[in-house]
Amino acid sequence: MSNLFLINVLMAVAWCAVLGSFTLMNLLFGFAVSSGALWLTREQYRTSKYFHRFWLVLGLVLLFLKELVLSVVRVAWLVIRPSRSLNPSFVSFPLTVTKAHEITLLANLITLTPGTLSVDVSDDNKTLYIHCIDVDDVDALRRDIAEGFERKIMEALR
Amino acid sequence: MISVITGVLLITAAVVNLIAAIGILRFPDLYTRMHAASKAGTLGAGLMLVTIAIHSGEIEIASRALAGAAFFLLTAPISAHLLARAAYVAGIEPWEGTKVDHLKGHYTDKQGHLSSDDEKS
Numbered sequence: 001m002s003n004l005f006l007i008n009v010l011m012a013v014a015w016c017a018v019l020g021s022f023t024l025m026n027l028l029f030g031f032a033v034s035s036g037a038l039w040l041t042r043e044q045y046r047t048s049k050y051f052h053r054f055w056l057v058l059g060l061v062l063l064f065l066k067e068l069v070l071s072v073v074r075v076a077w078l079v080i081r082p083s084r085s086l087n088p089s090f091v092s093f094p095l096t097v098t099k100a101h102e103i104t105l106l107a108n109l110i111t112l113t114p115g116t117l118s119v120d121v122s123d124d125n126k127t128l129y130i131h132c133i134d135v136d137d138v139d140a141l142r143r144d145i146a147e148g149f150e151r152k153i154m155e156a157l158r
Numbered sequence: 159m160i161s162v163i164t165g166v167l168l169i170t171a172a173v174v175n176l177i178a179a180i181g182i183l184r185f186p187d188l189y190t191r192m193h194a195a196s197k198a199g200t201l202g203a204g205l206m207l208v209t210i211a212i213h214s215g216e217i218e219i220a221s222r223a224l225a226g227a228a229f230f231l232l233t234a235p236i237s238a239h240l241l242a243r244a245a246y247v248a249g250i251e252p253w254e255g256t257k258v259d260h261l262k263g264h265y266t267d268k269q270g271h272l273s274s275d276d277e278k279s
Binding site (some may be wrong): 023024025068069071072075076078079080086088089090107108111112115117118119120131133 | 190
């Protein structure tokens with residue numbers, strides 16, 4: 001699948017070379033035109049999975065931006081409210097994803113989302129340790145991550 | 159119109175960064191402070207870079223500003239992870255109000271080797 005992305009980028013570069021001007025707009029337009037060309041040949045070269053994945057990745061990015069804004073709102077409320085009662089915890093999260101880049105992505109997403117911060121991954125890549133700033137139900141938190149980000153990552157990257 | 163949008167974005171970014179700074183002062187220990195620094199700090203700085211991109215209206219400046227925002231999103235979680243991990247390995251005690259500590263006892267040595275959940279219990 002990543003081969004098709006590389007072909008797409010190379011075609012965009014070729015588009016710029018033919019035009020003779022490497023501006024960002026030309027590169028983006030070339031990318032759009034070449035993905036259109038790949039889309040036309042989806043029957044012959046089976047590229048439809050590549051486009052399906054494109055939408056999944058876009059959905060992951062949008063989910064992430066939404067969660068980032070929500071997380072800032074939540075932390076802001078914890079900061080400015082008058083009472084100081086917090087329930088911070090270190091929580092272990094059993095990982096379903098196995099590959100290094102998937103774990104990295106999941107850990108980064110967890111850090112930038114509401115009330116959670118990844119601290120470390122165990123040496124055998126099976127458990128992710130998370131620090132939560134204010135948690136009542138540990139199992140609900142694990143379920144949220146497993147059914148939210150982890151499932152989205154597996155859909156988008158596999 | 160553009161100046162109104164950039165003004166609103168800049169003020170939002172400044173408020174978010176202010177809240178991050180207050181959070182670093184108010185939260186009880188290093189681990190909770192990292193929450194304020196990593197999330198609110200990233201969004202505040204990222205919003206400012208996006209504002210620059212919109213305000214400039216030039217591709218060269220906008221692409222650099224957006225690249226900066228992207229690198230913020232990539233690197234802030236890594237520094238937060240490294241700081242929290244280093245603090246825990248160095249033995250900095252979490253705040254006494256910490257409810258659950260699944261991490262306790264899983265660091266097998268001072269080099270920071272970490273055992274998994276099912277290995278121990």
